[in-house]
Amino acid sequence: MQLIPYIVKHTGLPEKGVHNTVELLDQDCTVPFISRYRKEKTGNLDEVQIGDIVTYKAQYEALEKRKATIIKALEEQDVLTTDLSAKIKSAGDLITLEDIYLPFKKSKKTKAETARKNGLEPLAKIIMAQRSDEIEYEASRYLSDTVQNEDEALEGARHIIAEWINERTDIRNQIRYQLEKFAQLTTKVIATKKEDEKAQKFRDYFDWSESLSRCPSHRLLAILRAENEGFIRVKIEIDNERALQKIEDRILKSNNSCTSHIKLAAQDAFKRLLFPSLSNETLKKAKEKADESAIQVFSKNLKQLLLGSPLGEKRILAIDPGFRTGCKVVCLNAQGDLEHNETIYPHAPQNDSKGAIKKISSLADAYKIEAIAIGNGTASRETEQLIKRIQFRNPIEVFVVSEAGASIYSASKIARDEFPNYDVTVRGAVSIGRRLSDPLAELVKIDAKSIGVGQYQHDVDQNKLKTSLDTVVESCVNSVGVNINTASVPLLSYVSGIGPKLAENIVAYRNEQGAFTSRTAIKKVPRLGGKAFEQGAAFLRIKQAKNPLDDSAVHPESYGIVEKMAKDLGKSVSDLIGNKQLLQSIDLNAYCTENIGLFTLKDIIKELEKPGLDTREKAKVFTFNQNIRSITDLQAGQLLPGIVNNITNFGCFVDIGIKESGLIHISNLSDSFVKDVNEHVHLHQQIIVKVLEVDVPRKRIQLALHQ
Missing domain, CATH: 1.10.10.650 (RuvA domain 2-like)
Structure with missing residues (x-):
């Protein structure tokens, strides 16, 4: 094909x-x-x-x-x-x-190959022909120095027949069918590991059995992880008698002295060759399917996270909270540049809340702060409560921001290159602040696997995971567009046609020559040729450019058509932008060419109505229930505000303002059947949940989505 x-x-x-x-x-x-x-x-x-x-x-x-x-x-x-x-x-x-x-592709060391060297293949053919009633006599003709008696001769012939059976495609496909339809996945705990503390999270699978075809992807990955960590043994089982009968039905033609030897060969082929190979193949396929499902979940979550609500270009004070080591505070300008950093100690053991309040208040005034971002890790709630006690001179919105992956960024080469003179604590706080301003621009600097939005991401095929996540990041970056005059190297790297090396060249050129004033100027970047310009130009935005189309998703190759539209209407290109009534009056059929049709023309009109529009929703302030400080404050029946912080195939996890996230099982998302969790909730969505059950010893919280 x-x-x-x-x-x-x-x-x-x-x-x-x-x-x-x-x-x-x-x-x-x-x-x-x-x-x-x-x-x-x-x-x-x-x-x-x-x-x-x-x-x-x-x-x-x-x-x-x-x-x-x-x-x-x-x-x-x-x-x-x-x-x-x-x-x-x-x-x-x-x-x-x-x-x-x-x-x-036989190995020279197989039992069948040894039998062939001993001259027993003709005997195997006689047995498979199933026409002899005196197979013992036939076997006696093949004795030699290496084959001492008839039993050895017949055994060798059976090894050859077993190999033939194993090589038959129809038989292999029949066993595959049996495995795919009827295989049971069974587990047993390894006795010496039963009381191991680390094994307890897998205790549901200490003695487990279910149909492999019906095993959900998250459960299969959990079981395989438990096996890899040495806590359980995993087996695949089918009805051996039925499988053998299916093999015999295909190879037995008569009932004579050859029959028993063919049956023995079939048993040997099934037990030694077919089942070990094909059961591994079936489990591998099931694992690949589970990987695919888990990667799909991770990709959906990552997309939602990357396209999370940005606050925009605001002057932000960011806090990486902590107890003993204090809270690291940084002040960022509207472009995300670091202007000031220091540490405050409002919590135990220092308890200098008065000094912290005074310092935050003075920093807010000095740097004209418009918003405060607080990391959601240790001491987050306490820090948020402290900040809300401050009477600021001007209105300041307070946000709690996910820290997931911030520590990975702060220790990375990217962070060291950005802030060579600051330690990891300062870099982490800067990342928290920048995430509030623009989640996409900041999160692309972190290995997507480290962000922690998915299930069993370390257990799936890492190459497939990386390919999928890179595709998601590329899609998100290009769907939003990139300001070429402020974008970092990692962000530019994901722009269509650019890549890491050209991204470095763009930033180096920008640093030497100053801001780009037009898309045409991008062509001056070293090694950025015509192909890269064609692929990437329309995804790169230039604010306050002389040509307003340079800050839009209209491709430079289509500028001429837009200019012709404007000329035909007796207007300038600037007059068209944002003028919905004028744009809707244009007869697009008049502008169709050999290469540009109605699909592209409709996209151009849509873009001109709101050029360079960021389709992401603006960030909103969220407040947790201030009376809930720990898991012991929870009671069944309570209604609480929460934020979805992870989505899996079996439900979603919700941050309700304490250390432990609660789980809304898929069955508790709706009164009706739920096929896809993403159809009911999305990452970072603000929701109301009902507490169903609290297991304090195991630190588990069961929730339901409040309709």
């Missing part, structure tokens, strides 16, 4: 759209660029659909590469026939391909 039909088969997308998308990908075009600025070519495919094309294109290429490797190996063995070559080339997936190759 060729590439385009392969992708169409797996995606169900139109062939023309797939063909054109593959062409664009082969021309080094990025997914954000293709989905936004090549809609006529793709037939208006969105980012997800184009991402699927990328996935299956890579899958096809990996399959073809493996086919080439196998064909070369068979040629070297001098066993490649026309029929075998055709089978290999027509294989539609790796499992089928490896089944075809299996008979030709």
Whole structure:
């Protein structure tokens, strides 16, 4: 099968759209660029659909590469026939391909290979022909120095037959079917680890059994983690008698002296070859499916987090709270630059709350602070209560900000490069403040896995996780757009067509030459060629540019069309911007060209109505219940305000203002059936929850979403 039909088969997308998308990908075009600025070519495919094309294109290429490797190996063995070559080339997936190759990649140390060297393959063929009633006599003809008696001869022949059975694709597929439909996943605790404190979080799986096909992804990953940490043993089981019967039904043709030997060979093939291999394959597939589900959850959460509500360019005082070591305080200007830092000690053991209040008040006045960001870690609630006691001269909004990953950033090379003269505590506080201003711009500096929004992210395929998360970050950055004159290197790195090296060149050029005044000026950046400009220019914004289109998502290649629209109306481009009535009066059909159609023209009009609009909601102040200070203050039936801080397949976790987050199980999100948690809540959503159950010893809180 060729590439385009392969992708169409797996995606169900139109062939023309797939063909054109593959062409664009082969021309080094990025997914954000293709989905936004090549809609006529793709037939208006969105980012997800184009991402699927990328996935299956890579899958096809990996399959073809493996086919080439196998064909070369068979040629070297001098066993490649026309029929075998055709089978290999027509294989539609790796499992089928490896089944075809299996008979030709034998180890020289197998029992069957030893039997062949002992000259027993003809005897195996006689047994499989099932026509002899005197197989003992036949076996006596194959005795030698290495085969001492008839029993040894028959045993060797059975090893060869077992290998033949193992290599039969129809039999392998039948066992696969049995495993996929009926496999039971069972676990047993390792006796010596039963009382281990670390094992207790897995105690639900000390003696567990359920259908593998029905095991939810989060449970399978938890069970496999418990096994990897040495607390339990995991087994896959099926009905062995039924599986053997299915094998015998395919190979037994008669009932004579050969029958018992074929049955013994079938048992050996199943127990020694088929089941170990195919049960591992089935568990691996189940793990891959669970990985995919977990990665999807992580990706959804990350997207919601990155597109979280920004406060915007405000003068912010940020606090990284603490008890013994004090609270690190930083003052940032509207651009996020550090202007001042120091430490206050309002909590135990120093308890200098008066001094802290005085200091915060004076800093707020001196730096004209407009908002305060408090990290949500240790001493967060106490610090928030302290701040709310202060009578500021001017209105100041107070926000509690997630610290997730801040410590990773503060110790990173990026942070050291940004603040070489400050320690990790100052960098962490700066990150908290900047997250309030613009979560996306700050969070791209942190390894997405460290942000902690997902389930079992360290247990899944790390390469697939990284690819997925990088795709999410790239999508978010390009959907929002980037101010080229203020963006950091990490943020610019995710802009379509730019990458880390060009991002460094852009910042270096900006530092030497000053702010960019037009998109055209971007071309002066060293090593930023025409392709990179084509891919990235429309995602880079220039504020207060001479050409207002430079601060919009209109691609420079379409400036001429916008200018023609304005000229035809007797207006300037500036007159069009924001003038919805005027824009809606334009007959778009008059501006269609060979390369630009109605899809693009409608996008241009939509963008001109509100150019460079940040589609993210503005950050809102949130207040927890001030009477709830710890888990012991909770009681069943209480209604409390909370913020969703993590989403999984089995429910969501909610911050209710104490150390422990509560869980809303998926069954408690609605009175009706819930298929997808994300359809009912989103990350950082402010909600009201009802306390259902509090388990203080295990520090577990069960909640329900209050309708």
